[in-house]
Amino acid sequence: MARMPQNNEAFIREVDEEVRREQAQKLARRYGVIVAVIVVLALAAFGGTLWWRSHQAAVAGQRGDAFTDAMANISNGKEAEAKKQLATMVGSDAKGYAPLARMLQADLLVRERKDADGAAAFLKLSQDGSVPQPLRDVALMRATTLQFDTLPPQQVIDRMKPLAQTGNPWFGSAGEMTGLAWMKLGQPxxxxxxxxxxxxxxxxxxxxxSRVAQLAADLGYEAVQPQDMPAS
Structure with missing residues (x-):
C-alpha cells in the first residue's frame, strides 16, 4: 500500500509530478514519429549537401576540361568545333566559364576580321553586372581599342576614366588612349x-x-625616360 503524503502540499506536489510525467509520455507517443521524421530529413539534407558539393566539383572539372579543349581547337585551327563548344558553355549556367567562353567568342569574331561585331560583343560583356570586374575591364579595353578610331574622343575618355588611374593594372593602355583622345580634342x-x-x-x-615620353616631349612636357628611372 502506497505511503500517504504527510501533508496536503506534498500530496498536491506528487499528483502534479505524476500528471506531468503522464503528459510527457503522451507527447512522446504522439510526436515521437514526427521527431524521427525530422531527424531523418535532417540527415538526408546533410547527405544531399555533401552530394551536391561533390557533384558541383565534378561538373566544374568537366567544364574546365571543355574550355581547355575549346582553346586547343582554336589554336589548332578547328574553329568550327570550338564555336560549338563555346556556344554550349555560354548557354549553360557555368558562371565561372560562361564569361570566358563569351570572351573567346568575341575574340573569334575579331580573328575573322569582324571587328565591329567583336567590339560589340566585348562591350556587351563589359556591361554585364554578373561578370567579374576584372573580366569586364578586359572586355572594355578590347572594345575600346577596336573602336578607338570611330568613337568620339570624349567617349573614349569617359570609358577609360576608371582604368586610366595610377596603380590600375590597365593604366598603361587606358592612359595612352586617354592621352591620344585629349590630343584629338585639342587639349595638349x-x-x-x-x-x-x-x-x-x-x-x-x-x-x-618610352613611347608616351616622346609624345609628352612633342607637346612640350618633360617626362621621365624609362632608362633614367632607378631599378625597382
Whole structure:
C-alpha cells in the first residue's frame, strides 16, 4: 500500500509530478514519429549537401576540361568545333566559364576580321553586372581599342576614366588612349599631363613609357625616360 503524503502540499506536489510525467509520455507517443521524421530529413539534407558539393566539383572539372579543349581547337585551327563548344558553355549556367567562353567568342569574331561585331560583343560583356570586374575591364579595353578610331574622343575618355588611374593594372593602355583622345580634342595640356604620369608609373611597360615620353616631349612636357628611372 502506497505511503500517504504527510501533508496536503506534498500530496498536491506528487499528483502534479505524476500528471506531468503522464503528459510527457503522451507527447512522446504522439510526436515521437514526427521527431524521427525530422531527424531523418535532417540527415538526408546533410547527405544531399555533401552530394551536391561533390557533384558541383565534378561538373566544374568537366567544364574546365571543355574550355581547355575549346582553346586547343582554336589554336589548332578547328574553329568550327570550338564555336560549338563555346556556344554550349555560354548557354549553360557555368558562371565561372560562361564569361570566358563569351570572351573567346568575341575574340573569334575579331580573328575573322569582324571587328565591329567583336567590339560589340566585348562591350556587351563589359556591361554585364554578373561578370567579374576584372573580366569586364578586359572586355572594355578590347572594345575600346577596336573602336578607338570611330568613337568620339570624349567617349573614349569617359570609358577609360576608371582604368586610366595610377596603380590600375590597365593604366598603361587606358592612359595612352586617354592621352591620344585629349590630343584629338585639342587639349595638349591634359594629354601631356597624362603621358607624364604614365612615365612615372613603374607598372607601365618600359616600351610604352618610352613611347608616351616622346609624345609628352612633342607637346612640350618633360617626362621621365624609362632608362633614367632607378631599378625597382
Amino acid at each position: 595640356k591634359k594629354a601631356g599631363e597624362m603621358f607624364v604620369a604614365m612615365t612615372k608609373d613603374k607598372s607601365v611597360p618600359a616600351s610604352l613609357r
